[in-house]
Structure formats: C-alpha cells, structure tokens
Amino acid sequence: MSTSTTLDGARTGSTPVVLGGTRAALWLFGTVLLGVALYYFIGIDQGATSVFGNDTHVHEFVHDARHFLGFPCH
Amino acid sequence: MERHFIVRGMAVGAIGGLLAFLFARIFAEPQIQKAIDYESGRHTAQSALDKAAGLAVEHEHAEPFSRAFQGNVGIGVGIIAFGIAMGALYAVAYALACGRTGKVRPRTLALLVAGGGFLALYLIPFAKYPANPPAIGHEDTIRERSGLYLLMVGISIVVLVAGAWLGQRLQARFGTWNATLLAVLACAVVLGAVMLVLPSFGELSANVEAYGHHATETPLPLRDAQGRIVYPGFPADTLFAFRFFSVAAQAVLWGTIGLCFAPLAERLLGPRPDTNAAPATV
Numbered sequence A: 001m002s003t004s005t006t007l008d009g010a011r012t013g014s015t016p017v018v019l020g021g022t023r024a025a026l027w028l029f030g031t032v033l034l035g036v037a038l039y040y041f042i043g044i045d046q047g048a049t050s051v052f053g054n055d056t057h058v059h060e061f062v063h064d065a066r067h068f069l070g071f072p073c074h
Numbered sequence B: 001m002e003r004h005f006i007v008r009g010m011a012v013g014a015i016g017g018l019l020a021f022l023f024a025r026i027f028a029e030p031q032i033q034k035a036i037d038y039e040s041g042r043h044t045a046q047s048a049l050d051k052a053a054g055l056a057v058e059h060e061h062a063e064p065f066s067r068a069f070q071g072n073v074g075i076g077v078g079i080i081a082f083g084i085a086m087g088a089l090y091a092v093a094y095a096l097a098c099g100r101t102g103k104v105r106p107r108t109l110a111l112l113v114a115g116g117g118f119l120a121l122y123l124i125p126f127a128k129y130p131a132n133p134p135a136i137g138h139e140d141t142i143r144e145r146s147g148l149y150l151l152m153v154g155i156s157i158v159v160l161v162a163g164a165w166l167g168q169r170l171q172a173r174f175g176t177w178n179a180t181l182l183a184v185l186a187c188a189v190v191l192g193a194v195m196l197v198l199p200s201f202g203e204l205s206a207n208v209e210a211y212g213h214h215a216t217e218t219p220l221p222l223r224d225a226q227g228r229i230v231y232p233g234f235p236a237d238t239l240f241a242f243r244f245f246s247v248a249a250q251a252v253l254w255g256t257i258g259l260c261f262a263p264l265a266e267r268l269l270g271p272r273p274d275t276n277a278a279p280a281t282v
C-alpha cells in the first residue's frame, strides 16, 4: 500500500517531504478540524448526539445521504 | 505548499462528491424509495395487528422535509459536502505521506492515498457494519450503533497507517513486494480479529431483549398472534442493491479524488520536464 516504486528511473520523481514549520502544522490541523466537522454533521449529528439540541433538521435534511454514505441512521 | 494541497484536495473532493451524487440520484434513490414503501406498508400491517389486539395505534409524525426534497436536494448537499470533507482529509494525508512513503511518484502516491482513504474511511467499516437503507435499524440502539461504527472507522485508520509504517520498516529486509504483502497480511489479521471481537448490531442488548439473537437489525417477517406471516421480512434484493450501490458510489468518490489529484500533484511536486532543475523546492 505504501511502498511502490516507479520503473521510470530517468524521471524518478519520488515525492519530497513538503512540510515544515508551525504554519504548515496549523493549516493541516485546521483542515482536519473542518473535515471532521463536516463528517460529523453529515453523518452523526442529531442521531446519537446533537449539537443543536432536540431537533431533527440536520438529520432529516441529509437523511438519504447519511444512509447511503454508510452511517447508522434512525 | 500545504495550502495548494488543501485547496486542490477540497476541489477534487467536491467533483468526486458531485459524481457520487449523480450516481446516487440515479441508482440509490429508487432503492431508498422501496425501503420507505416497505416501512410504511409494514407500519400499516402493524397498526392493523395492534388494533385487532386492542392496543393503541401509533401515529406517524410529520417530517420537516418532503421526500422529494430529501431525495434530490438533501442527498446532493450531503454527498457533495461529504466529498469536500473527504477531499480535505485526503489532502492532509497526502501532504503528510509525501517523502515518508518510500520512492513513490507523486501521482502514484495520489492513487495510493485515495485507496487508503476508501478502505479506512468506508470499505473496512462497511465490512463489519454495512450501509443500511431506511427501514432498517432500531431507534433505541442508535447511540451504540454510531459509537461502534465510528470505533470501526477509527481502528481502520490506525491499522492502515500502522501497516504503511510497518511496510516501510520491512522493505529494507524483504524488498518492496514482500514487505507490502507482509504489511497487508498484518493489517488483515488485526482487522479480522477486531471484527470478530466487536458485536454485531443484532447482538446489542436492547435488540436481544426485544427480538432474540439475530445478526442484524434487518426487519424480520411480521406475524400475527397465531404465528402466521402477515407482512414479509425486508426484501433481500433491495438490501443488496442498496449496499452494492453504496460501495460503488464511494468507489466513484475516491476514484475521482485519486485520479483528479494525481496530475495536480505531479505538477506541484514532480520534476519539471522543460528544465534540468531539481524538483520544485517548497
């Protein structure tokens, strides 16, 4: 899964390490937070737990997507 | 550099989500409608049984969004937003994998990371807790089911990342091919053990109490007081079609992410064909 080589020796464009510094870490951290928040609201909110209290609008709105994307629902 | 990755990752995630939505609109929605029709037919049969037995009949409550809205707008927004979320996480995983996964070309790495995302965030959890259409699932177990599903997703991510690390470690001794096979085998053994240990949804205590021992929460036939079947169990063909299309839609999503990100990554990271300069430094 992680270890594959290229046969193309002349243009061996192995990927370099591209990250460094606090800035990069902050950007990545923020992006992960955003991704996880979206994942949560589409898949989980107003099911097992709820951010907006006892309401089902988020759940009902993305209801079909939630089922189809594999999350437990109902 | 990381910003380039993130912007492109979210963009390809949105494209993948859009394609997965179109797929879902055409193939999944009819199955969802069949499941909802089954559910309401079953509800009617249950009401008739309750009435005959002199029990209070449950009334269905109004829903805030119409079926047409859920099946066109809701599913579109949900899947596209999910695609953007996956694209964002994908970009982060890709940026972290760069330079840490051996001698791999940027576009090969793009496909490998997409494959890993598909497996860890969807297919492996699906193997234990598959996607269910509406009408399947008991309301009183939603907490446990969500917790178990997320646990399975989390374990899958950890195991695959550990597998990638293990493959790197073994590579010097066994070579790329054998190290990859060994790492895959190790992942399969650990994940198989986890799936054996975690309970099936039908074995949750609330379900065993109410319905006895069953593997899943898929509705069984409805029987009257004499034990005659008055309404069938959930149609197996609908269940299969729904799950098959669910897997296919995620394959579309992750395939699009990998294939669209690959040339972008190659351009960002790869050697420039027109100069002899070292690979773009960042």
Ligand SMILES: [Zn+2]
Pocket: A063, A067, A073, A074, B134, B135
């Ligand atoms: Zn549902």
